[in-house]
Amino acid sequence: MMRIGAEELQERRAAGLSRVLITGGTGFLGSHIAAALLKAGCRVTILARSSKRLPARDRVGRLADWFGLEPAARERLTVAEGDILDPGWVVEAMNGTPALGRVDEIVHCASDTSFSERKRPEVEAANIGGLRNVLDLAARSACSFFHHVSTAFVAGARDGLCREEWVESGPFTNVYEETKARGEIQARDICRREGIRLSVYRPSIVYGDSRTGRTLRFNALxxxxxxxxxxxxxxxxxxxxxxxxxxxxxxxxxxxxxxxxxxxxxxxxxxxGLNLVPIDHCVEVFMALREECLGGGIFHIANSRPxxxxxxxxxxxxxxxxxxxxxxxxxxxxxxxxxxxxxxxxxxxxxxxxxxxxLRTYEIRNSAPALAKRGLACPEFNEDVFRRCMAFAVEAGWGTRLFPA
Ligand SMILES: NC(=O)c1ccc[n+]([C@@H]2O[C@H](COP(=O)([O-])OP(=O)(O)OC[C@H]3O[C@@H](n4cnc5c(N)ncnc54)[C@H](OP(=O)(O)O)[C@@H]3O)[C@@H](O)[C@H]2O)c1
Known part of the structure; x- marks a missing residue:
């Protein structure tokens, strides 16, 4: 498969031609990244599953409403129904969704984020097997850039400075950390073999929007x-x-x-202590790195003040x-x-x-130049931010009243 170089990718982005496939686009980080890319003029395809109550398309539509997407942004959005666990979906998705054949970039956010050892089979299936299927799609399509959303906690139980380096082995605290670290290595090896550029993003704990308190998830903090x-x-x-x-x-x-x-x-x-990053900063950093770091790399998205x-x-x-x-x-x-x-x-x-x-330090050396260029700094999690986030959480019934029935 011929893949375009960084310069051509930039040209396609600038001309509004580039298409990004997002997995996990119905989730917390994935939906925010999808909304930001759409607002920035990209063509986006969201891979989504239907739920018991709603078809995939309606789930994405409901999120588009939540993000207040303008009609022009919605026109650039397509939905491809699929489950990353199903190896057949790669071929099926490409045949059934012609736009997928022309995917320039994949943003992989789909993941099982359970920490429970009891759920090891499901977590391994999603974070290793499911990722493998998405990497297969990257290999078979024109994808020239794979954006892999991982976690700062691939650092596992290590003490001290956590570097922006590959983590080849444990000790890990739980199955989530272990499978996320193994997933990174898998992405590295396949992307190298296929000549696909790779960025690995490692956020710490992500909470709501520091300016509005809005969020789609009510875990962690x-x-x-x-x-x-x-x-x-x-x-x-x-x-x-x-x-x-x-x-x-x-x-x-x-x-x-x-x-x-x-x-x-x-x-x-x-x-x-907790290392907390608001979703607005997480997405701004993702957007900055996607635009500025065309060679790829490993990037922590963390707070230097836990x-x-x-x-x-x-x-x-x-x-x-x-x-x-x-x-x-x-x-x-x-x-x-x-x-x-x-x-x-x-x-x-x-x-x-x-x-x-x-209270560990997550090195943010690789992203520092892009952050400095954009004037981005992680907002402090202070009492005002806490109050905004909790006011929204209470109003949203801790998630039960997020969407009208
Ligand atoms: N939230 C955080 O604080 C945080 C911090 C650091 C890193 N991360 C990383 O960010 C990424 C996204 O996390 P998140 O917090 O946004 O999680 P999330 O809200 O639970 O979203 C997970 C997404 O993955 C999708 N998914 C799971 N299994 C799938 C499958 N078999 N086929 C297709 N889609 C599937 C889910 O789809 P459904 O909606 O259909 O279930 C959902 O869209 C993960 O890689 C996670 O490790 C998150």
Whole structure:
């Protein structure tokens, strides 16, 4: 397959001829990247699956509404239905969607993001087998640039500086990290063999838009906050409506100022912190790197100022009228074992714990020149940003009211 060079790709982009195929375009990062590319004038094909309730096309249409896409941008958008797990879809998709034969670039965002070892077969299938099928499509089409969305957490359990280098082996914290690292190597080997340029993007934890608070996903940052709010509501209503015996048994009380006291210690230790990047910055960096770094590379999209857990706890307590939550080291639990409330809260938190102990530095050397040229810097996750994000989360019912029924 003849592939065009960087200069010709630039010309096709500038002339509005270049076509980008996006996998995972119904997901968080993929939909934002698709919207940004469409707004920038690209022709975009989204690979999407139908859900139980909605055909693929309607799912994408609903997202186009959410992003407020103009009619002209929608005209540049096509939907190809398919499942990356199905090896037959490559041929089928190319025959059934003639535009795919002329794909210049693929942005691969589809992934199984579960951390659970129980889900290993599904996670491996999507992050290794599914990726392999997408790379096959790249090899058979005219694709000259593969944009692979990975994660900063391919760094696994390493300490210290995490470099923008290939990660050939573990230790990894979970099956997600392991399969994402193996996926990168697979993409590297196939793209080298096929003469396809490759960029690997490694975001850390992505949350909502730092300016508006809007988001399509309520995991990672949101989940532990939502769990605390849920406990606040359960015990506050027990106190208000049923005499408060259950709350008292858990050590929960309402203080005179109305704030709910939840005696919860979160075990995080001295490394207690989260590396948070807002989706607006993540997408701006992706767009800048796609345009500026035509040779490809490995790029962290991370925050050089990770946020301490104590700060986030403070923001959450003030915003949601809670007190009593503390970040502690493991030794605190040796002298006083977990109470019932802590055990309950911990059961919600377990999968996220490695990402709540992350004050590591993610090198951002490769993207630095492009970021400097565009004047891009990762916004600080401060209390104002937290409040905007949580206001949106509450309004959207933590995701349940995102789309009208
Ligand atoms: N969110 C973060 O904080 C974060 C941070 C770092 C890296 N990342 C990386 O960013 C990428 C996207 O993550 P995300 O947060 O946007 O996840 P997400 O919202 O869960 O989206 C995953 C997407 O993959 C699609 N998908 C999964 N299996 C598929 C299959 N078999 N066939 C076709 N499509 C399939 C999903 O389609 P359906 O809608 O049909 O399920 C969905 O569109 C992943 O590579 C992830 O590792 C995310």
């Amino acid at each position: 949101y989940y532990p906050v939502k769990a605390a709010v849920l406990l606040r509501d359960i015990y506050a209503s027990d106190i208000r409506e049923r005499g408060g015996a259950k709350a008292a048994a858990m050590g929960v009380r309402t203080d005179p100022d109305g704030r709910v006291h939840l005696p919860i210690r979160i075990e995080v230790g001295p490394q207690g 946020k301490r857990i104590e700060d986030i706890v403070g923001y959450a307590e003030r915003y949601f009228g809670i007190r009593g939550i503390e970040a502690c080291g493991a030794e605190a639990f040796e002298t006083r074992p977990r109470n019932a409330l802590e055990r309950l809260y911990d059961s919600h938190l377990e999968a996220y714990r490695p990402y709540m102990q992350d």
